[in-house]
Amino acid sequence: MRDTDRLKLENQLCFPIYACSREIIKAYHPYLQKLNLTYTQYIVMMVLWDRSSIGVKELGELLYLDSGTLTPLLKKMEAKGYLQRARSAVDERCVLVSLTEAGRLLQQEAVDVPKCMGCKVALNESEAAALYGLLYKVLAHLQEEK
Amino acid sequence: MRDTDRLKLENQLCFPIYACSREIIKAYHPYLQKLNLTYTQYIVMMVLWDRSSIGVKELGELLYLDSGTLTPLLKKMEAKGYLQRARSAVDERCVLVSLTEAGRLLQQEAVDVPKCMGCKVALNESEAAALYGLLYKVLAHLQEEK
DNA sequence: GCTAAATACATTGTATGCAATTTAATTGTG
DNA sequence: CACAATTAAATTGCATACAATGTATTTAGC
Numbered sequence: 001m002r003d004t005d006r007l008k009l010e011n012q013l014c015f016p017i018y019a020c021s022r023e024i025i026k027a028y029h030p031y032l033q034k035l036n037l038t039y040t041q042y043i044v045m046m047v048l049w050d051r052s053s054i055g056v057k058e059l060g061e062l063l064y065l066d067s068g069t070l071t072p073l074l075k076k077m078e079a080k081g082y083l084q085r086a087r088s089a090v091d092e093r094c095v096l097v098s099l100t101e102a103g104r105l106l107q108q109e110a111v112d113v114p115k116c117m118g119c120k121v122a123l124n125e126s127e128a129a130a131l132y133g134l135l136y137k138v139l140a141h142l143q144e145e146k
Numbered sequence: 147m148r149d150t151d152r153l154k155l156e157n158q159l160c161f162p163i164y165a166c167s168r169e170i171i172k173a174y175h176p177y178l179q180k181l182n183l184t185y186t187q188y189i190v191m192m193v194l195w196d197r198s199s200i201g202v203k204e205l206g207e208l209l210y211l212d213s214g215t216l217t218p219l220l221k222k223m224e225a226k227g228y229l230q231r232a233r234s235a236v237d238e239r240c241v242l243v244s245l246t247e248a249g250r251l252l253q254q255e256a257v258d259v260p261k262c263m264g265c266k267v268a269l270n271e272s273e274a275a276a277l278y279g280l281l282y283k284v285l286a287h288l289q290e291e292k
Numbered sequence: 293g294c295t296a297a298a299t300a301c302a303t304t305g306t307a308t309g310c311a312a313t314t315t316a317a318t319t320g321t322g
Numbered sequence: 323c324a325c326a327a328t329t330a331a332a333t334t335g336c337a338t339a340c341a342a343t344g345t346a347t348t349t350a351g352c
Contacts, residue, residue, distance in 0.1 A: 006260035007253065009192050009208065013267060013274055014170045016281035018185075019210045021167040023288045024160045039164075040308065046155050057330060062155065064165045067331050069309050093317050093330040107153065114152035121159060122287030123280065128159055131280040134273055135162035141268030142169045186338065203300060213301050215339050239300040239347050
């Protein structure tokens with residue numbers, strides 16, 4: 001392939017990843033709007049529904065987000081009443097995020113979201129597994145490079 | 147799988163797509179910075195290197211971006227001198243974007259970017275093709291739903 | 293040819309996302 | 323213990339994204 005051909009959109013792997021990400025997030029919008037959540041807030045809630053409580057640093061590592069994104073995001077979610085933020089007594093540098101009762105109750109309203117979204121993605125189980133595996137391979141390699 | 151298990155991050159397909167998209171774009175940063183381009187500006191340039199000239203509407207369809215994103219983006223790129231914007235004489239509603247000489251010259255500085263990025267992605271040819279195919283299948287299905 | 297509907301952009305407001313820097317707290321070392 | 327280096331968040335500044343709305347232009351239907 002010629003070098004200039006590599007610069008075409010149709011020969012790029014990143015572009016469909018980028019486009020797919022945004023299109024899926026757009027498709028989430030009607031469901032998440034009912035829960036008063038954005039997509040980023042939704043994935044924070046997923047962690048908290050699983051863990052109840054987590055430090056900002058570890059949350060950032062799980063979600064690949066830094067404090068510049070998380071700090072204002074978590075403050076907004078605290079204002080909505082879904083979580084609480086508190087400095088650790090052991091290490092005052094760390095902030096611990098924990099699920100509130102209102103946040104816990106929200107999980108029940110969210111249980112149908114994955115099923116609704118699963119239909120929109122149009123992949124069967126083996127395709128989904130293949131896609132999942134390839135994406136995590138890319139993610140893992142990008143981390144190593146750092 | 148239990149409904150609440152589907153709400154876990156590790157059972158989500160969207161999350162690795164979203165994370166991968168952002169991590170790859172981050173990896174582009176050092177290369178694109180040298181060209182004075184952001185990732186979004188880079189994919190606009192890729193279209194223009196291929197087409198020289200395109201309407202905003204078609205550009206938005208290619209990139210899955212709307213005028214709310216494109217209008218300010220294209221104005222910034224015009225200010226940098228990489229492209230020109232002009233109302234169509236035939237249909238005053240339409241804006242035509244065209245590559246300038248400076249924009250054309252930029253392509254030569256960008257030829258190495260895809261190769262540099264290819265290394266970072268860590269997939270062989272067949273894996274890349276599989277990932278590509280799966281992503282476009284998802285994208286196509288999401289468009290049908292609309 | 294008049295006007296309602298459609299179209300193409302532009303604008304507004306809100307929410308990320310991230311690089312770069314700053315601040316406060318803790319740790320490692322001599 | 324003093325203090326330089328490290329670490330965890332917070333802050334700042336800039337650049338998207340996108341829903342919702344507004345505006346100018348064109349098209350369709352009569």
